[in-house]
Amino acid sequence: MRIIVTGGAGFIGSHIVDALLKEGHSVAVIDNLSHGSRLNVDAGAKLYIADIRSKDIEDIFEEFKPEVLCHHAAQIKVPVSVGNPILDADINILGSINLLEACRKFGVEKVIYPASAAIFGEPKYLPIDEEHPLDMISGYGVSKHTVEHYLKVYNELYGLKYTIFRYANVYGPRQDSSGEGGVVSIFSEKFLMREQPVIFGDGNQTRDFVYVEDVAKANIQALGSLDNEIYNVCTNTEVSVNELFHLFNNLTASGLKPEYQGIREGDIRNSYMSFDKINMACGWSPEVSLEEGLKRTIEYFKGSLMTNN
Ligand SMILES: NC(=O)c1ccc[n+]([C@@H]2O[C@H](COP(=O)([O-])OP(=O)(O)OC[C@H]3O[C@@H](n4cnc5c(N)ncnc54)[C@H](O)[C@@H]3O)[C@@H](O)[C@H]2O)c1
Incomplete structure (x- = not known):
């Protein structure tokens, strides 16, 4: 498949790129290198140095013709989201909508998107499952969660499929x-x-500490299944x-x-967090x-x- 990984020069995204290449997929990375490094990007992937908020996104989609968008670029620092909520929302919400618009225009079939355990606040019960009530206590939690709503809306309006992952502490x-x-x-x-x-x-x-290659494997699973649902990715x-x-x-x-x-x-x-749901759906469980x-x-x-x- 042809897959664009945003944030593919960063920590999690670069491991997903490695896993996708190993599976024989054609991979392009979009990253503005604000936090990641080009050294993290395998030479087998095409690297577009671009901001997800920019007009360049359309040109990149037109050129690369992705079937799947794996959207991992984000402003990830909670204190930044508190000190500069406009910047956080600009990157995490408007940047994501800019990408979703490109998906719509260029016929992308599916988006894989990571939300965060930051959306749960102080847990009401443990382990946290996918039904756990949300209680965001930072702009970062709000911005990550807002995109979950947009994904559902784009699915309803345009049939764009999605998988939403909620990662525990990835390391x-x-x-x-x-x-x-x-x-x-x-x-x-x-x-x-x-x-x-x-x-x-x-x-x-x-x-809950989950190893990054296990997270990458969950993303591989989402290429052919796990449509239009939310799954925790964690170790319980x-x-x-x-x-x-x-x-x-x-x-x-x-x-x-x-x-x-x-x-x-x-x-x-x-x-x-509990991984029962993803385990039942496709057999994923943490291996490392x-x-x-x-x-x-x-x-x-x-x-x-x-x-x-
Ligand atoms: N690390 C975790 O434990 C964890 C947990 C839950 C969710 N997540 C989510 O996973 C994703 C990846 O996180 P990570 O820990 O690998 O972070 P990271 O900072 O290593 O990777 C994010 C990448 O996005 C790029 N980026 C940032 N703003 C950009 C922009 N405007 N345009 C283009 N590229 C931009 C950065 O340069 C970086 O390479 C994020 O969406 C994050 O919210 C991470």
């Missing part, structure tokens, strides 16, 4: 470790550099930040002690254990630290 190689990037990428660098990592709060807060497993810290200590043989700092405003306490995923991630960061020094 793995190529994740940004700067700023408030994922805890796994931050810990990877800190442990490898033998620097004391900071834990916000008491460290007993829990998250709750891991505390303290447990994660101990795993890192074991895997890197570091003997570091955490530095505990005040809890961050807006951080939720416990979260993990946390320990194995962390080993692979640490190896990646070891390589990138050596290249940078």
